[in-house]
Amino acid sequence: MIRVDLSRCTGCRRCEAACAFFHTGRINPELARLKVVHLYETGIDGPVVCQQCEERFCMVCPENALSLGSNGEVICSPTVCTLCGACEKACPIGAVTQFQGFVYICDLCGGDPKCVKACTEKAILFEEGERPSFENIHKATRGMNPQERRHFYLSRLGQKLREEWAARSPAEESQDLDKT
Amino acid sequence: MTRLRYGYGGRLLRVNLTRRTFEIEEIDPGWMKSVIGGRAANTRRLDEELDPGCDPLGPDNPLIFGVGPLTGSLLPASAYYTVTAKSPLTGILGDSAAGGQFGAEMKMTGFDQIIISGRADAWLYLWITDEGVEFIDCPGYAGLGVASTTSSIRKAHRDYSVQVAGIGAAGENEVLYSAIVSSGNRVNGRTGMGAVMGAKRLKAVAVRGKRSLEVADTLGFLEQTRNLERAILEHCEYDKRYRLGTTMLMQDLNGIGILPTNHFQEGVCDYVDEVSGQTLAERYKVKNKACYNCNLHCSRYYVTNEYEAEGPEFETLCSFTSRLGCRDLAFALEMNAVLNQAGLDSISTAEVIGWIMECQEKGLVKPEDLDGLELRWGDTEAVRSTVDMIIHRRDLGDRLAQGATRLSRDFGEEAQKLVMQVKGLDIICGDPRGIKAYGLTYAIASRGADHLRAEPYFELTDLQDEARERFGTEKAAMRMEEEGKAVLVTYSEKIALLTDCLTMCKNIGLCMDILDLENAASLLTAGTGVDYTAASLEEVLGEAVQRDRRLNRRFGIRRADDTLPERFRKESLPTGPTQGSIVDIERMVEEYYRLHGWEDE
Ligand code: SF4
Numbered sequence: 001m002i003r004v005d006l007s008r009c010t011g012c013r014r015c016e017a018a019c020a021f022f023h024t025g026r027i028n029p030e031l032a033r034l035k036v037v038h039l040y041e042t043g044i045d046g047p048v049v050c051q052q053c054e055e056r057f058c059m060v061c062p063e064n065a066l067s068l069g070s071n072g073e074v075i076c077s078p079t080v081c082t083l084c085g086a087c088e089k090a091c092p093i094g095a096v097t098q099f100q101g102f103v104y105i106c107d108l109c110g111g112d113p114k115c116v117k118a119c120t121e122k123a124i125l126f127e128e129g130e131r132p133s134f135e136n137i138h139k140a141t142r143g144m145n146p147q148e149r150r151h152f153y154l155s156r157l158g159q160k161l162r163e164e165w166a167a168r169s170p171a172e173e174s175q176d177l178d179k180t
Numbered sequence: 181m182t183r184l185r186y187g188y189g190g191r192l193l194r195v196n197l198t199r200r201t202f203e204i205e206e207i208d209p210g211w212m213k214s215v216i217g218g219r220a221a222n223t224r225r226l227d228e229e230l231d232p233g234c235d236p237l238g239p240d241n242p243l244i245f246g247v248g249p250l251t252g253s254l255l256p257a258s259a260y261y262t263v264t265a266k267s268p269l270t271g272i273l274g275d276s277a278a279g280g281q282f283g284a285e286m287k288m289t290g291f292d293q294i295i296i297s298g299r300a301d302a303w304l305y306l307w308i309t310d311e312g313v314e315f316i317d318c319p320g321y322a323g324l325g326v327a328s329t330t331s332s333i334r335k336a337h338r339d340y341s342v343q344v345a346g347i348g349a350a351g352e353n354e355v356l357y358s359a360i361v362s363s364g365n366r367v368n369g370r371t372g373m374g375a376v377m378g379a380k381r382l383k384a385v386a387v388r389g390k391r392s393l394e395v396a397d398t399l400g401f402l403e404q405t406r407n408l409e410r411a412i413l414e415h416c417e418y419d420k421r422y423r424l425g426t427t428m429l430m431q432d433l434n435g436i437g438i439l440p441t442n443h444f445q446e447g448v449c450d451y452v453d454e455v456s457g458q459t460l461a462e463r464y465k466v467k468n469k470a471c472y473n474c475n476l477h478c479s480r481y482y483v484t485n486e487y488e489a490e491g492p493e494f495e496t497l498c499s500f501t502s503r504l505g506c507r508d509l510a511f512a513l514e515m516n517a518v519l520n521q522a523g524l525d526s527i528s529t530a531e532v533i534g535w536i537m538e539c540q541e542k543g544l545v546k547p548e549d550l551d552g553l554e555l556r557w558g559d560t561e562a563v564r565s566t567v568d569m570i571i572h573r574r575d576l577g578d579r580l581a582q583g584a585t586r587l588s589r590d591f592g593e594e595a596q597k598l599v600m601q602v603k604g605l606d607i608i609c610g611d612p613r614g615i616k617a618y619g620l621t622y623a624i625a626s627r628g629a630d631h632l633r634a635e636p637y638f639e640l641t642d643l644q645d646e647a648r649e650r651f652g653t654e655k656a657a658m659r660m661e662e663e664g665k666a667v668l669v670t671y672s673e674k675i676a677l678l679t680d681c682l683t684m685c686k687n688i689g690l691c692m693d694i695l696d697l698e699n700a701a702s703l704l705t706a707g708t709g710v711d712y713t714a715a716s717l718e719e720v721l722g723e724a725v726q727r728d729r730r731l732n733r734r735f736g737i738r739r740a741d742d743t744l745p746e747r748f749r750k751e752s753l754p755t756g757p758t759q760g761s762i763v764d765i766e767r768m769v770e771e772y773y774r775l776h777g778w779e780d781e
C-alpha cells in the first residue's frame with residue numbers, strides 16, 4: 001500500500017500531478033487519485049490516499065461496482081458504477097472522489113505507483129504494512145465532505161509531527177554551531 | 181489558430197469592484213503570442229489600459245493577476261503568478277511575483293489573466309471559479325493575518341484546495357510598501373501591490389479551478405520537462421540550495437564582502453555565523469517546503485519558541501539582521517512571520533528603519549523630528565515596535581508608511597542622499613560595489629532598484645572562457661569589473677523575462693542556468709502548440725523590454741533616473757574583499773543604452 005512520511009513532505013504536489021497525468025494525459029488535481037493538502041497555519045503538508053483500512057468503509061457500494069485487487073487496492077468498475085456517491089460518502093479520510101462521471105480511488109498503478117517515482121523526497125513509499133483501523137476517524141468525521149475529511153485526517157496525523165518539532169526546542173540545543 | 185487551446189486557459193476575467201460585476205473574454209491568440217504570458221502579458225495589458233496619470237490608490241488603477249502558458253503544468257517550478265499595477269510607492273510600473281500554490285490553482289480556473297478595477301464600497305473577497313466571480317462581503321476579516329484569512333475562506337466554502345492571495349493589516353492600511361501574500365507565506369513583496377489591493381477594499385482573491393490543462397504534444401513535453409528535472413537534480417548547487425535555499429547567500433555574500441551591514445556602510449558582518457542560513461537550518465528548520473511541482477524544494481519551514489512560518493528568504497533574513505545591525509536570529513524569524521502575516525515588504529521596511537538609524541547616527545535626523553523615535557543599530561526592541569507602528573499606521577507609523585524615499589523629503593539633502601533607492605524602490609540586500617552587473621541591473625530595472633529583472637548571476641561564476649565566448653570578454657564573469665556587464669545584462673534581462681513569462685522560478689531558470697531560448701522555445705511549442713522558435717522568442721522578449729521602457733517614459737522616467745545612490749558611485753567599502761571598489765555606473769548605463777540603440781534622452 002501507499003504510505004506517507006509526513007515529516008518529509010514539502011507539499012510540492014509532484015505526486016498529484018504525476019498521478020493525474022499518467023492516468024489521463026491531463027493535469028488537474030481533480031483527476032488525481034491522491035490529493036495533497038496544505039495546512040498553511042501549521043506547516044503540515046501531505047497527500048491523502050487510500051490506506052486500505054481494515055474496515056473498508058467504501059465497499060458499501062449498492063451496485064457491487066467495487067472489488068479488491070491483488071495488492072489490496074479498491075477497483076471501481078466504470079461499467080457497473082452508477083455514480084451514486086455511496087463510496088465517496090463512506091471513506092472517512094476522503095480518499096475516494098467522484099469527478100465528472102468517474103470515481104477516483106488509488107489503483108496503485110497496477111503495482112508500479114507513479115507518485116512514488118515522482119516524489120524526490122521519498123515521502124511516499126510503496127510497501128507492505130499493517131492496515132489501519134479508521135473506526136475513530138469514521139466517527140469523528142461524520143457529516144463532513146471529502147475535503148473536510150482529508151483536512152481533518154491530515155491535521156490529526158500532523159499533530160504527532162508537530163509535537164516532535166516542539167520537542168526539539170532550539171533553546172536546549174547545543175550552541176556548537178556549524179561555521180562553514 | 182482561432183483560439184488558445186493547449187497550455188493557455190485562453191480566457192481573461194475582468195472584475196469591476198465598484199459595480200460588483202464581471203465579464204469573461206476570450207484572449208486573442210495573436211495578442212498572447214506576442215507576449216508569451218506572465219509578466220510581459222501583464223505589462224502589455226497595463227500599457228494598453230492604464231491612464232498613466234491615474235492615482236495608484238484610486239479606482240482606475242487596474243490590478244492584474246497573470247499566469248503563463250505552462251503554469252501549473254509538469255514544468256518544474258512553474259508555480260509563479262505576477263501581480264501588476266501602477267505602483268503607489270514609486271508612481272511607475274509596479275509588479276511582483278510569488279511562488280507557492282496560488283498560480284497553479286488560478287491556472288485551473290482557465291483564466292490567464294484577472295483584471296480587477298474599481299473600488300468596493302465595503303471590504304470583500306473575490307471567490308473565483310471556472311464560472312466566474314462571487315463578491316463576498318467579509319467585514320469580520322478586518323485585521324486578520326493572511327494565514328487566518330485563508331483558513332476562514334476555506335472553512336466557509338468547505339474546501340481546502342482553495343488558494344488565497346490576500347492582504348494583512350498593512351495592506352488594509354495602504355502602507356505604500358505592503359504586500360500580497362498567498363499560500364500562507366508566499367509574498368508578492370515589492371512595489372506596494374498590497375496597498376493597491378487595500379485601496380480597492382479587496383481583502384483577498386480566492387481561486388478554485390477544476391479545468392484541466394492539456395499540452396499539445398504530450399510525449400514531447402514530458403520528455404523536455406524530464407530533461408529539465410534531470411538538469412536540476414544533477415546541478416552542483418542542488419544540495420546546498422536544498423538545505424539552505426536562498427539563505428545560503430548570507431555566508432556567500434559575506435564571503436565576498438558585499439553583505440549589507442549597518443545600512444550598506446559595511447560589506448562584512450563579523451557576527452554572520454550567528455545569523456547565517458547554516459545556523460538557521462541547524463537550529464530552527466524543521467522541514468523543506470516547495471512550490472508547485474518543484475523538485476528542488478528550496479523553501480523551508482521553521483519553528484522557534486514563539487513563532488513559526490515558512491521561509492525566510494535571504495532578503496528578509498539579511499534585512500532584519502546585518503542590514504540593521506541585528507545579531508539575533510530568532511528576532512529575524514519573528515519579523516519574517518510578522519511581516520508575512522501583516523503583508524509588508526521586508527526590504528522596504530528595513531530601508532526606512534536602516535535609513536533612520538544611519539541618519540540618527542550621523543545627526544542628520546533628530547529623535548525630535550520623529551516624535552522622539554530613537555533607532556540604533558541592533559536595537560531589536562525598537563525595530564519591533566516601529567514595525568508595529570508602520571503596519572497599523574499608528575502615530576509616527578503613518579509617516580513611515582510612505583517609505584524611505586518620500587519620508588526623506590522632510591529632511592535635508594544629505595539625509596536624502598542616504599536613501600538606498602533607485603526610482604523610489606528600495607535596494608535589495610547586495611552591495612553593488614562588489615557585483616557590478618547587479619549594480620547596472622538596479623539602475624536600469626523597470627520597476628526601480630531590482631535584481632530580478634536580469635539576475636546576472638553569471639558574473640559571480642568566474643567562468644572566464646565561457647564569458648569570452650558568450651559575452652566577448654572574460655570580464656563578464658568577473659564581479660568587480662564593469663566591462664562586458666552591459667552585454668551580460670542585455671542577455672540575462674531576456675532570460676529573466678522569459679522565466680517571468682513562463683512563470684518559472686528564477687533561482688532555477690536563471691541562477692542555475694537551466695533555461696535558455698532554445699529549450700524554452702521547444703517547451704513552449706510542445707506545451708502550447710503555438711510555433712515558438714529561439715529567434716521568435718528573442719524578438720518577443722526584446723519588444724517586451726522596449727515596452728517597459730516606453731511605459732516608464734509615460735510615467736516620466738528619464739535617462740538620469742537610471743543611476744545608483746551616491747554612496748555606491750563615490751564611497752568605497754572600508755574593509756573586506758570588496759574594499760576600495762566603487763561603481764562606474766555611467767559607463768555601464770551608457771553601454772547598455774548603446775546596445776539597445778536608445779538615445780540618451
Ligand atoms: S474506506 Fe477509504 S481508506 Fe478505507 S479502503 Fe476505502 S478508500 Fe481506502
Ligand code: SF4
Binds near residue numbers: 014046120123
Ligand atoms: S511528491 Fe512527495 S514531497 Fe511532493 S507533495 Fe507528494 S508526497 Fe509530498
